[in-house]
Amino acid sequence: MDMALPKRGVAHHLAALLTSAVAVALVTALVFGLDAFAPALSLGVLYVFAVLPVAVLFGLAYGLLVSVASMLAFNWFFLPPTHTFRLTDGENWIALAVYLVTALVVSALAARSRAREAEAERRALEASLLARVAQELLQSEHVQDELREISVRVAEALGVARARIELDSVRRPDPGESALELRAGDRSVGRMFVDSEPDPEIGERVATSLASLLAVALDRERLARRAVEAEALRRSDAIKTAILRAVSHDLRSPLTAIRTATDGLESVELELSEADRAELLATIDAETRRLDRLVANLLDLSRLELGVAEPKPELWTVESIVGQALNELGPRAERVRVALAPDLEPIEVDGAQIEHVLVNLIDNALKFSPDAPIELISEQLDGVAVVRVVDHGPGLSEGELTRIFEPFEQGRVPSRGSGLGLAIAKGFAQANGAQLEAESSPNGGASFVLSLPSKS
């Protein structure tokens, strides 16, 4: 058992001394009071009530102090000749010795149980602290972010004012600081710096547990990061594959058509009428345009994804942008029935980008309703000009309504384009503060709704 006075403050020792003195005085007063009713010698045992609380509260050293002080007080006040430390009666010597031994044993037992209790309390504190730390580390994504919080708890457990945990640190402690190595097995996690030397045993125990927790949390963090990276890589691979597949299909079909047409025109064996030649030439023309559009779409998509498609907003009328879009689409746009509201307010957007949105929407609608006319209608709501492109194609399923704007999503009829047009339309709409949504029309077909904020 540790006999040394625990390292405590002066206040603690003053309190211990004061309590000891009061305890001895109280018991002495009690013995005075009872002296009339019982022989003084038999009352000496009452001093145990002075020894016990002091030993429990302040430990063995003060217990012993009170034991000795009690015997001296008992001798002085009650054993004849009183008011001296001398003893006349031999049996009083024996009584005093017995009392002293009893007091010593009691105070030793009390102090030990007190120490055990304190130890148990401390361990419980440490355990609950480590549990909290473990919980914090498990809930957090970044160990580094939690260190400050953990340091506060650790300082509490170590009984020091301040602690600082530094991961992967090999820094020497500053003056007035001491360092605890945080090691999990043979792996160094870092160092903990405290502003005063903690109990070495506790320090060792806390540092070891903390180091293990930190090591696990750091490993977990590293693994999680690696998993995210792997996922990102896998996704970008999937996108690349989708691009390559879409592009190679979309490049190859117009190329095949062009090749066939030029071969036909070159052939000396074929007897082509003037109409046949014109048709082959028209095929070449149409397919080159398709290739051109594909390249432009890929370029737009990459600009949107890189975030370099900065819009240049100007004041436009919806009518003029619709006009440009129809113009851009050429003769194919003849199937579009346009009904614009007369009261549309001007919009402040990048004309080229919104034109692009409309071209892609109309192009998509034309593709999916190859025979029926499509409608372009508009209305002015409060502060928003709404343009709808309505087709009479197969329509969209519930899931397709949102998925349709993902790049390389081909929607209703597969392999009728690269699935880039709507993704680009959405991207440009958003870049201009406009909204683009897909709806299913009640009478079949799909409807794409572009909401353009009016310039007030």
Add this chain to the structure above:
Amino acid sequence: MSGRILVVDDEPRILHALETTLRGAGYEIETAATGEDALTKAKLRPPDGMILDLVLPGMSGVEVCRELRGWSDAAVVVLSVVGDEAEKVAALDAGADDYVTKPFGMEELLARLRAALRRAQPETEPVLRIGDLEIDLAQQAVRRNGSLLQLTPHEFRLLKLFALNEGKLLTQRKILSEVWGAAYQTESHYLHVYVSQLRRKIEPDPARPRYLLTETGVGYRFVAPKS
């Protein structure tokens, strides 16, 4: 139509294709693969027109344009790529007359070149007839199929500018400074709205303009509608 055209492109296949087709269209052709080469050749034998790729090794097309304009007023049509509006506008501001976007149709290029080669006509004719429109410059009156259209003074000046430059690309800057004055040449904000108003008066279907076409991000072009 004839004239001497200098074709500048660093891509030999495009150069060859242009040379063949333009020669077929009756032009005399000289070619250059770099901007420096083009300027040297233009100094030795000044051409009537130039077809100039904007992306060249070394000196850029815009720089060639700017330098050429220091001593030549040859018609310049630049070749640009999709999406590069800023480069297009820079070339037009540096003095190019028009542009086509690669890949372009030959017919389109020939039409642009023809319009650019045509010098601005002095206002000799008091009445311009374009499509169904009849623009009386002296009377400041516009008729469509014989019926009089009510135009505000700004709308008339806008239409007059367009009509006198039929087939030519007019940049926003050019239109603004001609119609509203030099101080307004960067106020492109309201131009589109004015054009929309004008379209409502002169176009049979304003949502499908046939006369007044927008070159998005660059400017406008007034054409006789294809019948």
